Amino acid sequence: MRATTWIPADLRALVSAASAVAYGRVVAVDVQLAETSRAVERRVVVRVSDYYKGQLGGEVLLRVPGGTLGGYRTVVVGAPEFREGEEVVLFLRGETAGPASLVGLAQGVVRVRVDPQSGLRRVWPPASAAMADTQGRVLRGQGPRRVMALEAFAAEVRQIVERRERPGRPR
Amino acid sequence: MKRRLAGALLAAWWAASPMPSSAQAPPTTTAGQPAVTAAESVPARPPRYELALGPAWLGGYDLGARSAQLTGNLGQPGLVLFETDTEMAGGFGLDAKLGYRLTPTLRLEAGLAYSRPELRTSVSDDAEGADALVAVDPVSQYVVEGALLAYVPRWQVGNGVPYALAGAGYLRQVASEGAAVDSGGVYHAGGGMAWERAGAASWLDAWGLRADVRVNLRTGGIDIEDATRVWPSLSARFYVAF
Amino acid sequence: MSARGLAAALVVAVTASAGVSAYLKFGAEVASGTVPLKWAQLPVRYFVTDRGAPGAGATDLDAALTRAFRSWQDVDRATITFERGGFTGSLPFEPDGVTVIGFLSRPDLERTLGATAYTYDTRSGALVEADIFLNSEFPWSVATGGEAGRFDLESVALHEIGHLTGLGHSALGETELRPGGGRRVIAAEAVLFPIAFSPGSIAGRILRPDDIAGVSDIYPESRFRSETGSISGRVLKSGRGVFGAHLVAFNLRTGDLVGGYTLSEDGGFTLAGLEPGPHVVRVEPLDDGDVESFFDEAERVDLDFAATFADRTVVVQAGRNAGDLTIRVDPR
Numbered sequence: 001m002r003a004t005t006w007i008p009a010d011l012r013a014l015v016s017a018a019s020a021v022a023y024g025r026v027v028a029v030d031v032q033l034a035e036t037s038r039a040v041e042r043r044v045v046v047r048v049s050d051y052y053k054g055q056l057g058g059e060v061l062l063r064v065p066g067g068t069l070g071g072y073r074t075v076v077v078g079a080p081e082f083r084e085g086e087e088v089v090l091f092l093r094g095e096t097a098g099p100a101s102l103v104g105l106a107q108g109v110v111r112v113r114v115d116p117q118s119g120l121r122r123v124w125p126p127a128s129a130a131m132a133d134t135q136g137r138v139l140r141g142q143g144p145r146r147v148m149a150l151e152a153f154a155a156e157v158r159q160i161v162e163r164r165e166r167p168g169r170p171r
Numbered sequence: 172m173k174r175r176l177a178g179a180l181l182a183a184w185w186a187a188s189p190m191p192s193s194a195q196a197p198p199t200t201t202a203g204q205p206a207v208t209a210a211e212s213v214p215a216r217p218p219r220y221e222l223a224l225g226p227a228w229l230g231g232y233d234l235g236a237r238s239a240q241l242t243g244n245l246g247q248p249g250l251v252l253f254e255t256d257t258e259m260a261g262g263f264g265l266d267a268k269l270g271y272r273l274t275p276t277l278r279l280e281a282g283l284a285y286s287r288p289e290l291r292t293s294v295s296d297d298a299e300g301a302d303a304l305v306a307v308d309p310v311s312q313y314v315v316e317g318a319l320l321a322y323v324p325r326w327q328v329g330n331g332v333p334y335a336l337a338g339a340g341y342l343r344q345v346a347s348e349g350a351a352v353d354s355g356g357v358y359h360a361g362g363g364m365a366w367e368r369a370g371a372a373s374w375l376d377a378w379g380l381r382a383d384v385r386v387n388l389r390t391g392g393i394d395i396e397d398a399t400r401v402w403p404s405l406s407a408r409f410y411v412a413f
Numbered sequence: 414m415s416a417r418g419l420a421a422a423l424v425v426a427v428t429a430s431a432g433v434s435a436y437l438k439f440g441a442e443v444a445s446g447t448v449p450l451k452w453a454q455l456p457v458r459y460f461v462t463d464r465g466a467p468g469a470g471a472t473d474l475d476a477a478l479t480r481a482f483r484s485w486q487d488v489d490r491a492t493i494t495f496e497r498g499g500f501t502g503s504l505p506f507e508p509d510g511v512t513v514i515g516f517l518s519r520p521d522l523e524r525t526l527g528a529t530a531y532t533y534d535t536r537s538g539a540l541v542e543a544d545i546f547l548n549s550e551f552p553w554s555v556a557t558g559g560e561a562g563r564f565d566l567e568s569v570a571l572h573e574i575g576h577l578t579g580l581g582h583s584a585l586g587e588t589e590l591r592p593g594g595g596r597r598v599i600a601a602e603a604v605l606f607p608i609a610f611s612p613g614s615i616a617g618r619i620l621r622p623d624d625i626a627g628v629s630d631i632y633p634e635s636r637f638r639s640e641t642g643s644i645s646g647r648v649l650k651s652g653r654g655v656f657g658a659h660l661v662a663f664n665l666r667t668g669d670l671v672g673g674y675t676l677s678e679d680g681g682f683t684l685a686g687l688e689p690g691p692h693v694v695r696v697e698p699l700d701d702g703d704v705e706s707f708f709d710e711a712e713r714v715d716l717d718f719a720a721t722f723a724d725r726t727v728v729v730q731a732g733r734n735a736g737d738l739t740i741r742v743d744p745r
Contacts, residue, residue, distance in 0.1 A: 009524055013595045017523070039506040040532075065506065066530065073441070073535050074508060078528035080705065093521065104524035106705055113712050124704065124716065136589045137599065139299045140659075140697045141720040141745070239663045239670060239693075241587065241600035242621070245559075245614035250587055250600035255693055257665055257726070292665065292693055292726045298587065299697065301720035306693055308726040346691075350735035351642075351728035393728055395665040395691055 009104050011126045015160045017103045018091040020054030022046065023112070023154065026082045027059075031067030040074040042067040043099070044082045046090060052157040056092060061099040080106040087112035089123065089153070112150055121150035218376035218412035221270035221278065225408030229286050229387075231261035232402040234395050253297040257395055259310070259402075260289040266406050270320075278320040278334075286312045290346060290393060308346050310393060314357050316340025322365070331364040336383060344393045355391020359404075370412070377412040439531070439579050441538055448538035450531060451579045451631050456494035457543075460501040462515020466549030469516075469566050471500065473555040474547070478514060481570040484620055485578060490637040491629040493578055505544035506530055512542045512577070514570075516549040526551055526609055527569050529576035545573040552612070559615040568610065568617030575605045580627045582607045582707050584659045584699055585672045602670045622669035626686025642729035643685040646738030647675070648696050650718055654680025655742060657704070657714030658696050664729075666690030674707070687729045694723040696740050718742035 015021060028045040044062040066076035080102070082088075091108035094100030102108035110123050125148055133139055148156075234257040243249035264286025271279045290310050295303040318338025326333050337360040344353050363383020370376045382405070389400045439450035459482075461475045469477070475497075482495040498511075505513045510532075519525070527547040533540045547553075547569060554563035586601030588608060598608050603623040610617050629637045644662055648655040658675045662684045673684040684694070699707060700716035708714050723740045 009595050010590055033508075038508070040508055068535065069508075071535050072508065072532050072541065074530055074532045075439075075441075076506070076528060076530040078525065078530075101521040105522055105528075107524060109705070111705075111711060124700070124711070136592070137298075138588045138590060138596065138701045140699065140701050141718065142300055147716070234665075237663075237665050237668060239661075240668065241585065241602040241670070242616050243600045244598045244616070245611045247599060252587075252661075252670075253663075253693075253695070253722075255663070255665060257691065290691060290726050290728070292691070294693055294722050297695075297720065297722075299720045301695065301697075301722055304722055304724055306722060306724055306726040308691070308728060346728040347725075347735045348737065350733055351689075351730040353728075353730075393691065 009107050009126065011156070012160055014091045014103055014108065014126055015053065015157055016164060018053060018093060018108070020056045020060075020092045020094070020100070021052040021089065021157055021161075022048045022056065022060060022092060023050045023052065023087070023089045023150070024048035024060070025087050026084055029082050029084055031069055033069070034063070039065060040067045040069055041065050042082070046088065050154070052089075052154050053161045054092075056094060056100060060090070060092065060094075062090070062092075062102065063099045064102070078105055080109045087114065087121070089150075089157075110153070122147050123150055123153045124148075125153050125156070219272050221268070221272065221280070221410050221412045223266070223268040223270065223280070223282070223381065223408040223410035225266055225381075225406060227264045227266045227284060227286065227404055227406035229261045229264060229288060230403040231258055231288065232400045233258050234400075235398075237395065250298060251296070252299075253301070254295050255292050256295075257290070257292045259393075259400070260291045261402065262286055262288045264312070266408060268408065268410075270410070272412070276322040276324065278322070279317070280320060281317040282315075284314040284316065284340075288312055311345040313343040313345075314340045315343075316357060316359075318359070328364070331366050333362060333364050334381075334383075335362045336360065336385070342389060342392050346393055351393070353391065353393045355389055358388045359385045361385030367412075374413055375411055379410055379412070380407065381410060382407040439576075439581060441533060441535075443535055443538040445538075449579065449631070450533065450538075450540060452493070452540055455492065455632075456496040457512065457577070458496045458498045459512045459514055460498045460503065462504055462513055463500040463502060464504075464516050464549075466516040466547070466551075466553055468553040468560070468563050469555050474514075474516065474566065475500070477555055477567040477570050478574075480618075481567050481574050484571055484618075485574055485628060488620065488625050488628055490634045490640065491625075491632045492634050493628060493632040505546040507544075508532055508542075510541055512544060514545040514573075515547070517546040518549045519546070520550050522548055523550065526564055527573045529573050543577045545570075545577060547573070554613075559613050561613045564609065564612050565615050565617060568604075568615060571618060571620070572604050572609075575624060575628070578628050579631050580605055580624070583623050583627070583672050584674075584707060585621075585623050585661065585670055588701065603672065622664075622667075622688075623671050626671045630686050637686070639732045641686050642689055642731055643683055643687060643734045644692060644694060644727050644729060644738055645681070645683045645734055645736040646694075646723075646740065647680040648682065648740050648742060649680055650715065650742050650744060654678050655696075655715045655718065656680065657699060657708055657716075658682075658718075658742075659699050659707075660684060660740075661695045661697075662687055662727075663693045663695070664688055664690050665693065665726075683734075689729050689731045692727045692729055694727060694738060694740065696721050696723075696742060717744050719745050 024046040027047045030043045034041045042064045046060045065079045089110040091103040092100040236256045239252040241250045266284045268280045268282030290308040292306045320336045322334045340357045342355040342357045365381040367379030385404045463471045465471045503513050531543045552563040553566045554560035583603035583605040585603040586606035587599045588596045648658045660673045675682045697720040698716040704711040721742045727735045
């Protein structure tokens with residue numbers, strides 16, 4: 001569950017705000033007190049398989065608020081949850097050295113669903129122009145299936161990156 | 172208003188009704204045999220009670236339209252998620268009455284009317300393209316009512332004698348497969364025609380057929396507003412008098 | 414406990430506590446089972462961080478919070494109450510056993526206006542504290558009529574306090590893409606909709622029927638169950654239950670919209686806290702990209718169906734459940 005008030009980003013805004021977009025697997029989740037604020041936070045290590053934008057190295061360290069310490073659990077209902085072994089696409093802000101942060105907190109996480117039989121990897125992507133009607137409204141239950149193959153999602157992200165890097169180039 | 176209506180009906184009846192008993196003598200045919208009329212020659216034991224049963228048709232009535240509205244963002248008028256238009260659709264029912272003949276031309280009756288109208292809501296114009304449809308909930312409707320019937324023999328047409336009626340009752344509606352029960356009041360007024368024949372058995376003084384049309388008025392009951400609803404109805408009842 | 418267990422715990426708790434629920438109610442799994450996340454002791458005592466932000470000083474924040482808390486406390490059929498403890502130098506999200514609300518500078522959370530965090534005892538499930546942070550990186554307003562270009566502090570506070578009571582998000586809202594990128598709200602009919610109205614809007618200061626039904630469900634006053642009714646049923650696709658569908662009950666008499674979700678694998682739902690009267694029920698998928706705003710285990714949520722209306726008008730009566738409504742949806 002989420003308990004935030006947020007300003008939503010569409011896919012273009014997420015790509016624009018991110019210094020890196022990475023696809024990888026969660027390999028470790030640890031809980032500790034933050035150094036400065038003493039708030040409970042999780043340190044999430046993601047082993048990156050591919051970058052769609054930027055480059056932060058083979059492993060990315062994320063700091064995510066919330067976790068269990070001692071006999072108490074802190075849930076920052078707004079922060080994403082991570083499970084060891086799951087595959088994710090992350091929209092990140094950070095430098096190569098040091099922990100990275102997620103763009104828009106939970107908005108910066110796209111879960112990769114792996115079909116257990118076929119192995120096909122699919123995502124439900126953030127809102128994009130493909131989801132909107134001619135008036136720009138994002139409608140539920142409308143239009144073509146919104147689930148995308150991971151490869152198609154990666155291609156779309158790369159396309160957005162390319163357009164931003166070459167703004168004068170026709171689509 | 173109800174008192175005035177009742178008073179007007181009573182006055183009309185009084186003005187139109189003949190003097191009791193003597194005017195009930197049936198006209199004779201050219202053969203000198205009495206014709207069959209609604210008011211027979213005085214039988215050995217005048218019938219006092221009536222038992223009537225028959226079908227009824229109830230007209231429907233509109234309940235109103237509503238928009239499912241979301242509060243708009245700054246500078247926006249708000250979003251209508253979908254539109255609705257609701258009615259209580261008419262249908263057929265059954266009517267059972269027990270009557271008492273106060274005078275040859277005045278009846279008092281009470282009984283039960285059962286019908287199964289449908290609460291129908293047309294849903295349309297969904298903002299996200301959901302298919303329009305008509306959502307339906309059958310309503311079991313019971314009315315326990317009483318009425319005063321006033322016959323007007325001087326306006327007899329052939330074998331049929333017209334009458335006026337007015338009454339009121341208690342309404343009970345059961346909807347959503349018994350999950351919701353609501354009640355109200357029903358008032359009605361109208362007129363009809365009765366055809367009667369002498370009975371063939373010792374216990375049966377007479378039998379006949381009555382058909383009438385009514386205007387009904389409802390307060391309370393299942394609704395989307397606190398409003399009074401009006402609808403027509405037709406009924407036909409076979410009756411026995413004893 | 415690992416993050417996996419935590420996520421599972423929250424979803425399991427929601428499912429288990431969905432017996433009569435108009436909402437997602439926060440819950441947690443402890444050794445003895447699942448417990449709802451709610452305040453056992455009332456009033457809820459809170460402190461205000463003695464720190465301001467652009468457009469709103471600490472006293473402005475204090476006043477806005479007072480108004481927002483009162484809105485929730487004034488809900489007729491809910492027993493939740495609050496008590497202001499005063500100003501504090503503590504910051505929100507510090508594990509100090511005290512409920513603190515205040516501004517924090519979080520430039521890394523550039524799309525988060527505010528957030529709520531719970532801390533509870535994993536042995537008993539007792540709620541220890543619930544902090545709210547409001548991001549001072551944004552321009553805020555406490556003007557009575559709102560202020561162009563600034564987010565209304567009272568509106569965001571009202572939303573976050575709704576979470577503090579134990580309420581999850583409502584999906585009663587529609588969005589559109591902005592020409593320059595991003596999304597904005599077209600319209601919403603719940604303060605607990607996760608996306609804020611635009612800067613300058615004060616429409617989020619008023620609790621809607623959906624919010625009122627939710628908080629009354631968690632902290633019911635004695636009249637709540639006797640004066641409102643509910644609708645139960647299932648959403649089915651190809652004969653199988655649909656998990657995570659969003660439902661809306663529209664009261665034809667009052668115009669109220671109250672939302673809910675299917676919270677079990679058999680597609681079962683209950684929409685509670687409904688005012689008496691005839692209702693139209695609508696179901697839709699949460700496929701506009703915000704599934705994780707409502708469900709931790711988003712992969713369980715079925716998104717492949719079109720918005721559909723129930724083919725039966727449902728008359729709700731006070732104190733009763735109009736059960737057994739089946740809504741069949743088709744794959745897209």
